[in-house]
Amino acid sequence: MKRRTTLKLGLGSSLLSSLPLTGLAGQISRPIEHLQVLVNRKYTESGHLADAMLRHNIIPQDISGDLGSLWYRSIKPQLETKPAMLFGMTDIIDLFCLEELARDFGMQTRFRLDHIIHGNGQIQHVPADGLKIAEIRQLIPASAGFGSMAKELTTLALQNQRSPALHYKKSGPFERPNNTLLVTWLIS
Amino acid sequence: MVLPPNVSEAEFANALSEFTSAVGNDWVFSSDEDIALYRDSYSVYWGEEEERIASAAVAPANVEQVQQVVRIANRYRIPIYPISTGRNLTYGGAAPTLSGSVVIDLKRMNHVLEVDDKRHFALVEPGVSYFDLYDYIHERGLKVMLDIPDPGWGSPMGNSLDHGVGYTFGPYRDHFGSHIGLEIVTAEGEIIRTGMGAVPGSDSWQDFHYGAGPSIEGLFAQSNFGIVTKMGVKLMPMPESYLSGYVSVPRYQDLQGLIEEVSYLEDSYLIGMPLYASPVGGSFMNTTAAVRALMENGWPTMNQLESFVSSEGLPAWSVKLQFYGPEETVRANWTAAQRRFAASIPGATFEEGEFLTLPIPDADIPSLADKVRFGIPNLEIFHLVARNPMTDADPPDGHADLFTMIPRKAEAVWDSARMMVEAYRDFGVPPVHSPFATPLTYYSRTLVMPTLLPSWRNAAKNKHTRDLYMHILDKAAENGWAPYRTAPAFQGHAISKYSFNDSALLRFQEKLKDSIDPNGIISPGRYGIWPANMRKIRG
Numbered sequence: 001m002k003r004r005t006t007l008k009l010g011l012g013s014s015l016l017s018s019l020p021l022t023g024l025a026g027q028i029s030r031p032i033e034h035l036q037v038l039v040n041r042k043y044t045e046s047g048h049l050a051d052a053m054l055r056h057n058i059i060p061q062d063i064s065g066d067l068g069s070l071w072y073r074s075i076k077p078q079l080e081t082k083p084a085m086l087f088g089m090t091d092i093i094d095l096f097c098l099e100e101l102a103r104d105f106g107m108q109t110r111f112r113l114d115h116i117i118h119g120n121g122q123i124q125h126v127p128a129d130g131l132k133i134a135e136i137r138q139l140i141p142a143s144a145g146f147g148s149m150a151k152e153l154t155t156l157a158l159q160n161q162r163s164p165a166l167h168y169k170k171s172g173p174f175e176r177p178n179n180t181l182l183v184t185w186l187i188s
Numbered sequence: 189m190v191l192p193p194n195v196s197e198a199e200f201a202n203a204l205s206e207f208t209s210a211v212g213n214d215w216v217f218s219s220d221e222d223i224a225l226y227r228d229s230y231s232v233y234w235g236e237e238e239e240r241i242a243s244a245a246v247a248p249a250n251v252e253q254v255q256q257v258v259r260i261a262n263r264y265r266i267p268i269y270p271i272s273t274g275r276n277l278t279y280g281g282a283a284p285t286l287s288g289s290v291v292i293d294l295k296r297m298n299h300v301l302e303v304d305d306k307r308h309f310a311l312v313e314p315g316v317s318y319f320d321l322y323d324y325i326h327e328r329g330l331k332v333m334l335d336i337p338d339p340g341w342g343s344p345m346g347n348s349l350d351h352g353v354g355y356t357f358g359p360y361r362d363h364f365g366s367h368i369g370l371e372i373v374t375a376e377g378e379i380i381r382t383g384m385g386a387v388p389g390s391d392s393w394q395d396f397h398y399g400a401g402p403s404i405e406g407l408f409a410q411s412n413f414g415i416v417t418k419m420g421v422k423l424m425p426m427p428e429s430y431l432s433g434y435v436s437v438p439r440y441q442d443l444q445g446l447i448e449e450v451s452y453l454e455d456s457y458l459i460g461m462p463l464y465a466s467p468v469g470g471s472f473m474n475t476t477a478a479v480r481a482l483m484e485n486g487w488p489t490m491n492q493l494e495s496f497v498s499s500e501g502l503p504a505w506s507v508k509l510q511f512y513g514p515e516e517t518v519r520a521n522w523t524a525a526q527r528r529f530a531a532s533i534p535g536a537t538f539e540e541g542e543f544l545t546l547p548i549p550d551a552d553i554p555s556l557a558d559k560v561r562f563g564i565p566n567l568e569i570f571h572l573v574a575r576n577p578m579t580d581a582d583p584p585d586g587h588a589d590l591f592t593m594i595p596r597k598a599e600a601v602w603d604s605a606r607m608m609v610e611a612y613r614d615f616g617v618p619p620v621h622s623p624f625a626t627p628l629t630y631y632s633r634t635l636v637m638p639t640l641l642p643s644w645r646n647a648a649k650n651k652h653t654r655d656l657y658m659h660i661l662d663k664a665a666e667n668g669w670a671p672y673r674t675a676p677a678f679q680g681h682a683i684s685k686y687s688f689n690d691s692a693l694l695r696f697q698e699k700l701k702d703s704i705d706p707n708g709i710i711s712p713g714r715y716g717i718w719p720a721n722m723r724k725i726r727g
Contacts (some may be wrong), residue, residue: 065554068340068567072319093570096229100275101341103225103282104295106217164221169229171645172585173570 035154036075038088038098040064043182045115046089048147056151060088067094071101079105085188087157089115089150095183096173102187108168110161111186113153115146118179128167131160150184157186189220190241192266192288193722200243203264207246207290210256215296218244226274226291228283230586232643232650232657232677240283240676242269245291251417255377257292258415261709262375268292269711270415272314272346275339278589278640278675279350285676285713286722292415301418302394305330309368309394310421314345318565321421332423333546333563335360340565345419349409351673355560357460357512358632360424364409369393371418372408375705380414394420410673411697412711413704427512430562432541433522436467436503437533440493440623443505444598445533447635450507451596452528454632458521460510461561462629468502469624473640479622487606493623505626508541510561515543584642588653588678590660591636592669594627601627604637604669611660615652637669654678661685676714680726683716698723 037060039050050060063070078084086098086107099109113136114126123142127133139152167185175181191200208216217223226242233239243266248254261268267289274282274293284291298315303325310321310332318340325332335354337347346352348363360366372380380386382405385393397405397420407413437446446464453459470476475483482488482496497504509525511518522540529536548562559566594600605625612619620639627635639660641653658681664670665685674682686693697717701708708719718726 066566066568068319068565072317072323093574097341097567097570100229100277103274106222106225108221108225164224168224169227172229172643173574174583174585175574176583 034082034084036061036078036084036086038063038075038086038090038094040088040090040094043089043091043180045117045145045147045150045182048145049089049150052148052151058151063088063090063094067097071098076101076104085158085186087154087184087186089147089182089184092171092175092181092183093173095185096171098187099169107187108164109170109185109187110164110167111157111184112167112170113157113184115182115184116179117182128162128170131156153184157184161186161188189218190223190243190288192243192264192290193286195264195266195288199264200266203260203266203290204244206260206263207244207257210260211246211248211253215247215249216244217246217293226282226284226293228277228281228675230277230281230588230643230675231283232588232654232675234585234643234645234647234650236647236650238677239287240280240285241287242282242284242291243288245293247293247296249296251297251371251373251379254292254294254297254373254415254417255379258373258375258709259377261290262377262707265707265709266290267709267712269714270294270314272343272349273317273341274346275341276346276350276352278587279673280676283676285679285711289711294415294417297417300324303328303330303332303423304394305332305423305425307395308332308423308425310344310423311369311394312344312419312421314343314417314419316345317341317343318347322563322565331426333426334565335363335366335424336560336563336565337363338560338569339567340560341567344421345416348419348421349416351410353630354563355461356510356563357424358454358457360422361461362631364406366422367405368395368397368420368422369418370405370408370416370420372414372416374414375707375710379417381418407700410715412714412717413700414710424512424563427546428514429512429518430542430544430546431511431515431518431522433509433511433525434506434539434541435509435525435529436506436537436539437529438497438503438535440490440497440504441598442533442536443601446505446507446529447596447598447601449525449529449532450509451633453509453521453525458511458525460512462510463508464626464629465506465508466504466624466626467506468497468500468504469622469626472626473620473638475620475622475624479624483609483619483622487609488623503537504624512546518543584649585645586643587640588643588657588675589638589640590657590674590678591628591630591638591671592660592664593631593672594635594637594669596633596635600669601625601635601637603667604664607663607667607669608637608639608660611656611663614659615656617656631672636672679714680716 037053039046039060041047041062042064053060112128116124125136140146140149223242269284269289270292271282272294294314297313299313301311303310318336335356337352348367352363354361369385370382383397383399384390450462511521526538594604605621608621609619641657670685671682701717702720708721712722
């Protein structure tokens with residue numbers, strides 16, 4: 001709970017050089033010690049992200065069970081011993097709960113990219129303020145399977161951390177019907 | 189930055205410096221980003237001038253630091269607002285009642301001090317969550333069961349002090365009722381222990397809560413008379429087994445008999461939480477199209493309701509009974525319950541539900557439905573309610589709960605449901621209640637007619653919610669009903685309904701406030717209790 005340390009880790013790209021993130025946007029060859037990746041395998045695209053991370057020796061944590069159990073028994077103890085940023089693709093309910101829980105470490109959402117999967121299968125990426133959709137499209141396709149490429153968003157997220165005012169507590173946990181809203185986010 | 193009322197920027201800077209000396213540089217939070225963390229996600233004033241915003245937060249590590257913080261706040265006359273985990277959404281979350289207050293975040297005081305599974309109690313600090321306490325018990329194989337709220341990320345202390353509730357056996361569902369011994373830091377920085385805790389060397393602090401002389405524990409729940417730093421919790425011995433059974437009754441007017449028999453079983457300590465439903469009327473706060481049609485020409489008569497039930501061919505009401513204890517007794521109690529219902533309600537039918545041996549094996553927990561009935565903390569409620577018929581058309585961002593306490597009588601259930609329907613219609617809002625609305629049973633000796641009003645990231649919509657909330661409060665009070673807790677935005681209005689004898693209760697509480705906390709620093713305005721120096725801003 002030494003939240004100052006944690007907070008400073010996430011304050012900007014100038015600190016990236018102190019993190020073992022070299023080559024993230026291209027090939028990830030070794031575990032990232034300061035980044036915990038969270039996925040929800042209940043969702044296909046989030047599962048694709050998990051598989052992509054695993055191929056690069058990054059072991060994501062799956063929150064498809066109960067997020068509370070995972071937070072209190074795994075994520076929180078890890079954050080207490082080693083400050084880290086959290087990166088993931090989940091639904092908005094998970095993100096909402098994580099935002100509430102991360103307060104104990106002074107952490108908040110600093111990057112958010114919504115992925116709306118419409119009932120007809122159409123996929124729409126909706127960047128938050130400050131991000132260009134063209135930039136997003138260079139990294140991930142607006143089609144099924146985009147989760148496999150979503151690891152490329154890690155660097156983008158780290159480099160585009162914004163004031164939490166743009167992303168933090170943007171909404172509550174309630175979902176819209178007839179589509180699935182996934183979110184790629186960075187909490188630091 | 190929001191400043192505390194009547195405190196200059198320079199004075200506040202000095203106070204923050206002193207807070208830092210008391211708790212350390214890492215534990216005083218005053219940047220805009222820090223303060224944003226303490227916003228109430230479900231605020232009905234989100235983004236408006238009236239949204240409750242902290243000026244800073246301070247996280248003491250122990251009782252001594254709490255004492256120092258309180259003394260500093262007293263010197264500078266800075267309002268402070270203690271939170272345990274600050275996740276009591278719909279009741280304010282981590283945001284203070286009064287903007288400009290310094291949140292005292294007790295998250296670092298997170299020690300389970302003792303759990304005794306022979307005398308069945310725990311002693312905890314404020315920052316201990318239900319997950320923490322459950323894990324402490326579980327890892328040690330202690331033979332006690334928690335009663336928890338939903339979601340389980342709150343703290344036993346914070347939930348109890350807010351009159352929070354659970355889902356198992358009556359005496360344990362009332363969380364403040366099942367506390368046993370408090371340690372409190374007063375506004376002057378003195379430490380008090382209640383009951384036997386006041387006897388030096390006593391080993392029965394968590395066994396007997398009265399001690400001798402007046403009991404004062406209730407003054408520290410839903411209030412602003414001190415900061416509770418330790419609390420005992422009565423724990424249920426781990427039951428050997430669990431059995432559920434369903435009772436259904438055929439006629440609309442059978443609700444009265446159903447309630448009477450359930451009350452007999454509850455007050456005799458034979459059942460856990462009873463769960464009412466209406467097979468013919470729809471699920472909780474969600475009526476069927478047929479019921480909506482029945483309501484089109486106003487509130488149906490009793491004859492119309494009985495005819496409707498008869499024509500639908502479904503029971504009018506049902507109740508799920510839950511039994512905890514040795515297999516011999518839970519089966520015997522279920523048998524006795526059936527005999528009583530059959531004797532008093534013609535046509536009552538019965539169906540046995542689940543029988544489970546407790547504790548639930550670890551491997552079975554992930555797939556277990558309704559974990560709260562076994563005191564297993566989780567956050568599943570968010571996924572369960574995040575998409576439902578009430579929110580699908582236009583999903584809100586949160587909700588403000590209005591739980592009106594009504595007597596255990598069918599007439600009160602029907603009248604309160606009708607009041608809700610009419611109040612919604614007064615505002616042009618489709619009602620979510622119906623003649624088949626069923627009450628909640630959080631407290632064993634009263635019923636609750638609930639409604640959940642949406643909150644938004646939209647000022648106009650929030651105003652509508654606030655106005656409707658106030659309207660329902662007014663209508664409820666006209667019938668003698670009032671909520672047992674509410675969000676800070678509504679606390680003053682709710683307390684104004686407790687107005688017997690020119691609000692003698694509140695006037696007495698404020699006399700105490702002025703004496704106990706003369707500078708009015710602790711949680712000004714909480715549940716309508718304002719210190720003398722701020723009383724003019726009430727409302």
